[in-house]
Amino acid sequence: xxxxxxxIQPTAEAMRLTRAISLSxxxxxxxxxxxxxxxxxxxxxxxDPIAVLHSVHAFLLFCFAASSIYLLNDVNDxxxxxxxxxxxxxxxxxxxxxxxxxxxxxxFLAFGSVASAFTINRTFGGVLALYVLMNVAYSLKLKQVxxxxxxxxxxGFVLRAIGGAVAIGVPASSWLVLCTLTLALLVGxxxxxxxxxxxxxxxxxxRSNLEEYSLPFLDLMMTISGGAAVVMYALYTTxxxxxxxxxxxxxxxxxxxxxxxxxRYLYLVHRQSEGGDPxxxxxxxRPFVINGVLWVLACCAAIYGPTHWAIW
Numbered sequence: 001x002x003x004x005x006x007x008i009q010p011t012a013e014a015m016r017l018t019r020a021i022s023l024s025x026x027x028x029x030x031x032x033x034x035x036x037x038x039x040x041x042x043x044x045x046x047x048d049p050i051a052v053l054h055s056v057h058a059f060l061l062f063c064f065a066a067s068s069i070y071l072l073n074d075v076n077d078x079x080x081x082x083x084x085x086x087x088x089x090x091x092x093x094x095x096x097x098x099x100x101x102x103x104x105x106x107x108f109l110a111f112g113s114v115a116s117a118f119t120i121n122r123t124f125g126g127v128l129a130l131y132v133l134m135n136v137a138y139s140l141k142l143k144q145v146x147x148x149x150x151x152x153x154x155x156g157f158v159l160r161a162i163g164g165a166v167a168i169g170v171p172a173s174s175w176l177v178l179c180t181l182t183l184a185l186l187v188g189x190x191x192x193x194x195x196x197x198x199x200x201x202x203x204x205x206x207r208s209n210l211e212e213y214s215l216p217f218l219d220l221m222m223t224i225s226g227g228a229a230v231v232m233y234a235l236y237t238t239x240x241x242x243x244x245x246x247x248x249x250x251x252x253x254x255x256x257x258x259x260x261x262x263x264r265y266l267y268l269v270h271r272q273s274e275g276g277d278p279x280x281x282x283x284x285x286r287p288f289v290i291n292g293v294l295w296v297l298a299c300c301a302a303i304y305g306p307t308h309w310a311i312w
Contacts, residue, residue: 020091021105024074025067029279033062035157038176039165041296044303051168054120058167061113061120062160065128068109069135071102076139085198120167127163131156146212150192150221154184175236182229186222186262187278190269193218197273222269226262233258250302257295264288 036059045051074092078099082088091097110132118125135156143149161180165172196210196218237252264287268274274281282288 017097017101020096021101024071024091024097024102024105026070026279027063027067028283029066029070030063031279031283032157033059033066033160035160035180036062036164036167038161038180039170039172040168041299042173042176042303043165043168043170045168045170046300046304048168054167055164057120058117058124058163061117061128062131062163064109064113065132066135068106068113069132069139071106071109072136072139075099075102075106121169123166124163127159127166131159131163134159144209146209149209150185150188153188153191154181157181157184173236175232175239178232179229179236182225182232183262186225186229186265189218189221189225190265191278193222193269194273219270222266226266229262230255230259250305251299254295254298254302257291257298260291261288261295264291 037055040046040051040055071092074090077087078093080087082093087093092099092102114125114129114132117128134152138149138152142152158177158180161176162172165176192210192213193215196213196215199210234252234255237255238249264285265281268281268285268288274285282292
């Protein structure tokens with residue numbers, strides 16, 4: 001008997017399409033979803049394997065849900081993206097992916113992630129569904145509403161933080177919500193500032209509501225948001241109820257890391273003209289990355305270290 005082995009090689013076209021879809025999912029943006037692990041860390045649940053598995057599951061589902069929204073944005077903003085110096089290179093805007101293919105992948109990721117979210121628990125399923133619906137409304141209409149557009153971006157980060165908490169069955173701290181909201185507002189206004197500065201006279205062609213903003217106004221909003229973020233985090237780490245839950249008042253000593261991170265971000269936005277893609281910025285700027293790693297280590301040391309580390 002003669003056995004014949006048939007090897008099917010992927011065509012060059014199929015490989016190009018797969019690569020284009022992968023780029024459109026924007027995996028580098030998934031760093032934002034690390035907020036999901038905030039509830040796990042600050043609730044002292046890292047030693048619970050079930051909680052860890054639920055957090056990882058929740059992280060992946062937020063990644064897939066977010067990617068579905070990126071595809072929706074690409075399909076909805078083709079004309080505007082082609083006016084942008086860097087966004088015109090995105091696969092959908094560049095014609096590397098057809099609208100039908102992009103919509104199909106988008107729907108699969110959106111409905112698949114929400115359906116899977118309910119297998120964790122109903123509350124988390126509701127949070128992820130709200131995240132998807134809010135972002136659909138943002139993409140289709142609300143991103144043209146000045147100020148509200150940035151607030152909706154910030155609420156997306158808040159839902160990530162809340163989702164990470166409810167996925168493991170712990171209440172979302174109001175301090176966690178406020179810290180996340182103010183930091184996200186800072187990043188959101190920084191993104192708008194970069195768009196306005198880069199596009200200059202062509203800003204309204206890319207996003208109509210950009211003409212409603214101005215650099216002085218955005219600088220003021222960033223100042224307010226950054227200052228509020230520092231205050232909220234400092235209050236969170238020193239509040240007796242939260243330091244008791246975290247296990248050590250040493251958590252307040254992590255505040256300088258947060259301050260440096262905010263100051264570094266403001267420096268990069270104002271002096272280096274960065275901020276258009278915060279996710280890339282946060283993983284490519286070496287001082288920012290080192291500071292972030294040190295902050296995480298310091299938080300873990302304060303929360304999970306010996307109780308006799310308490311100094312007052």
